[in-house]
Amino acid sequence: MTGLSRRRFLRVAAGTGATVVLSAAAGTARAEPGPRALRVYVLVVDGLRADEIDPVLTPNLHELRANGTNFPAARSLAVAETIPNHVMMMTGMRSDRTGVPANSVYDQAHRRVRTLDQPADLRAPTLLDRLAATGRVTGSVLSKEYLYGIFGERASVRWEPFPILPVTGHAPDLATVDALLAMVGESDPDLVFANFGDVDRVGHADLTGTTLRAARTAALWSADLQVGRFVTELKGSGRWLSSVLVVLADHSMDWSLPHRVVSLRSRVDNDPALAGKVEIAQNGGADLLAFTGPEAERPAAVARLRALALGTEGVLSAHAPPELRLGPEAGDLVVFCRAGWRFTDPTVWSNPIPGNHGHPATEPIPFFVAGGHPSVRAGVTSAAQARTVDVAPTVGALFGLPAPEGGYDGTARLEPFASRPQ
């Protein structure tokens, strides 16, 4: 990774009149000029549901999907949260190898629940740094502060999300696409990894989520408009014919009514054997429970925790982290809620937002490959169960990048390509 002292800043005027600031490792800010065979853009529409792609509401996404290869059986992987799934996309590895099982975990070293938003939290190499090491230019345009945080300076060119909206901690899609366009215009990376946060952030807060989804619908419309802006720019600049777009979500979204909440904190605290010895990292649709008492008590305590969780209305299942290929960062027990429910810990007031994910109901995602590159097959549907972890092996294969040490956990999805684009 590049040290702070060696980075430099690029100021680029965006089409909307704003100025976009990009940071870059010294000497790797711009791809070689001249004709290029392949550009890959991984576009994550955060929290998008496949059934929300619609010819009227989201015409740009709909057209891209129709003119590409669609994976309707695609799924996010546990825990269906933003940070772990973005990490899986870029590493091609499951969470027990990346060290990133959820957005929020109990940090045993620091004895507190925290968000995994530090560069050191991600233990595995990513496409962003591996591809850059081969001399190619990679870029990250991540709208959420914590994503920018964990991916840090792995890409050769980065955008630090700005302006950040209060409460949601993300930059609006308009600014994100400004930055994306500025980065492509200025540095023209071989690979860009971009995250659009509006659909997710508005979805979380949409009080009409269980029925009308009024705010969510507006966000879908505007996110689609921004995707359309990007495609138009690719076409206008002549890059379209060398472009492969991998469009997917990191998870979907499920809405719950205010009374459909699960709070394990009070139940744990009312249990004499567990009180004061359990930390809970609440992840919306999943609770990660960590036992902090004496080691000798752990097996019995975890069994007790499991029974307590499974006896709670709204709980779907409880898993030892290895069952889900999650590492020790996930604690001792991962508990999922049922569809139409959410966790709210530590108190019943802690999670007031109606839209949540992290539970299995939110695993189905849109996932399709599109673009103007002549090798991209149009109008194809694949029965394959594509996963977020498949992105890195797929994109890596396109660039001829060898698998990382220990191999990929994902599968290269090459059905969308008539031939290898290289």
Add this chain to the structure above:
Amino acid sequence: MFRAGGALAAVAGAGMFGPTAAAQEAGPFAHGVASGDPLPGGVLLWTRVTPVPEAVPGSGLGPDVTVTWEVARDEAFTSVAARGAVTTGPARDHTVKADVAGLEPATWYWYRFAVAGVASPAGRTRTAPAAGAVVERLRFGVVSCSNLQAGHFAAYRHLAQRDDLDLVVHLGDYLYEYGAEDDAVRPHDPPVEMTTLEHYRRRHAQYKSDPDLRALHARVPFAVTWDDHESANDAWSGGAENHTEGTEGTWTARRAAAQQAYAEWMPVRYEPGGRLYRRLAFGTLAELSMLDLRTYRSRQAAHPFDPAIGDPERTIAGAEQLSWLTSGLVTASAQWKLVGNPVMIAPVRFPSTLAPRELDALSRLLGPLLGPPYNVDQWDGYTADRARVLGVLRDHGVRDTVFLTGDIHSAWAAELPADPLTYPLTRESVGAELVCTSVTSDNLDEILGVPPRTGSLAVESAIRLNNPHVRYLDFDSHGYSVLEVTPAAVRMDWFVLADRTDPASPAAHSVSFAVPAGTQRVARTGEALR
């Protein structure tokens, strides 16, 4: 369920169980050949031999004989892939089943049997695609409710004449228990209601004497399950609506007889004492779970307001089968989870605004109706089991589940609301249900006594108004369906017969609905599949 309508014939001639003439005229293979339950490496072959004239079905007469079989890669049997021999005899009514292994996946084969130097007609069959194989397309014939007394099996002939089917799915009521009826298009043999092993065997033999059914069996493998009429109307684990304990023997004995005859006479990997529910896989594209909703079910609720309907102690599938089904749906590696489902799972609330005559006709179809009626023989009568299945689909985010259903003698395309309260606003569905109509059995216009597509239209409209998730309903037509499965969609084409009493009846495409991948919704679609 479905009552056949009309009184049973008097038992005149009930004791005269004469041998069926067909058996003797057509040589030792009068009941044709069949195949079923295809696997990637094998398929089950079936026939029945009549080695001596007196070995008529159900008679218990005739010697044990050895029947040889061969499976070839070509119609002329020049390239033989497998051979074997099976011994049969009166103990299994001279039926033959050979579970052939060692075949290539996704391959057409031809097969035939021989006994005492006489060869059977050749049949054609197809193995399933290999596990993990990419499959671009599957096409299945889908049928149910073939009452021989109610008409001719022209539907089977039309399916046999197609050249694009990988499989035929029969969802039950393959045969009916009723005795010969006065107004029957073709009277049943034996002429009495079947209650004994001899009756069940003879009835199976009569059905397999039908040339259209024989032609279809010889052309395509089947995946079958039973509904109630294979034993008796509205069967449950301890009895049946159409069973009188004592005068008709014990239910235990009667059901054992029905199941034994079924195992003997059907091309299915099932033997008495085993389980009929099973799963067939078709590469990464689809898997088909065939359900048995009679063997383990609790007794039907007394009426639609019976609080027992929601009692979690009551079951339609049995705890073991329900766990098998739900865990299979969650862990499926195939995209499309097809469920061969003998009775409807979509909730259907029948409107109370219908005229008395319409309500009466519905009740003759469905059983007694009180107030807003539900069909308590369907999953509607076992709402705890249904909530569990639909809850698993929703909670685990299971996509692309399609129930293929029969029983109700009508054509339906419906969505399965995730939450009935919010469905009208969100249209959020956890799966789809496509219901094929009956091959012949009576439906609403016949019970109302009105021409097709007249009196039933008002009933259909009222039901659709009351049930917004029901996207299509045709209460009148008879025929068959063709299901196409691709990664992009599952679609069903419904074909209707012009006249079920005419053995030469033409069939016409009536409507098509698709379930686009990932949507859990049904949408009307275009022209019939070619």
